[in-house]
Amino acid sequence: MKPSLLVLISLRDDSYASVAASFDILYAPTPEQRTQIIASHGATIRAVLTNGTTGLTADEIDRLPDLEFVSALGAGYENIAVDYARARDIVLVNGAGTNDDCVADHAFALLLAAVRDIAQRDRATRDGVWRDKLPLRPNVSGKRLGVLGLGNIGLKVARRAAGFDIETGYHNRKPREGSALRYFDSVVALAEWSDFLVIATPGGAGTHHLVDRAVLDALGPLGFLVNVSRGSVVDTAALAAALEAGTLGGAGLDVYEGEPHLPQALVHLKNIVLTPHVAGSSPEAIGASVQNFLVNAQRHFAGEAVLTPI
Known part of the structure; x- marks a missing residue:
């Protein structure tokens, strides 16, 4: 039986x-x-x-x-x-x-899409808007990537970043043994150093709103945030306010507070790429x-x- x-x-x-x-x-x-x-x-x-x-x-x-x-x-x-x-x-x-490879692939897809403004440029192209009418977007290559949570997925994100000549640093509760990547003892310090911040840390009470206004301010108006871990790690209200005000350059999210209900404060924003918690699905x-x-x-x-x- x-x-x-x-x-x-x-x-x-x-x-x-x-x-x-x-x-x-x-x-x-x-x-x-x-x-x-x-x-x-x-x-x-x-x-x-x-x-x-x-x-x-x-x-x-x-x-x-x-x-x-x-x-x-x-x-x-x-x-x-x-x-x-x-x-x-x-x-x-x-x-x-x-599903580590799938999540890491998706994290990098979100990063590329957010930095290069793929979603909005797809829409503009379909509407007949040609390149000279669009603002320039920054490179992804040659920048600095901060990984929040250097577990198996974080390591795979860092490996993909190396292919883009990106320097990677990270924050964990303690340094990861054997890692040659630069360690930062706080999320704010990591964000201040980074051009891009990818969140790959576990969810739960210990990481609730770990990425708050102070972290977003440290990342700054030229910085980009990607979250493929859990929506609870990011203060959604602070993120929406930073994107609205332009104090954060852009974001790519696959996870949300209160999912499957999408935070309405994010829906109208054009400097964010949204996917429905599919990073680990293939x-x-x-x-x-x-x-x-x-x-x-x-x-x-x-x-x-x-x-x-x-």
């Missing part, structure tokens, strides 16, 4: 079929379905598949008495009640490493994430150690 798995995130047909081969799926990608299925089938559920944004609460864990395995499909797990789950001896895993990345989940789950239910524990 296959274990019962509660799936709290949307799965494409091929991913659903792969997971269904090993589990009896209870599919609840909407809040209403989630509440209903936990109420009606909570006693049978042994595993949960979620992600960092969707999470799993302590109250929900209490309603799942046989729960023994929880997986975040991607790397993030900020809205999973990790400590509470550990107190119940529930095994926790994530998809660390499965056929390759999703396939790798699902396969990682399945391997971890199979190992757990076989009594073996998981590969990517939280």
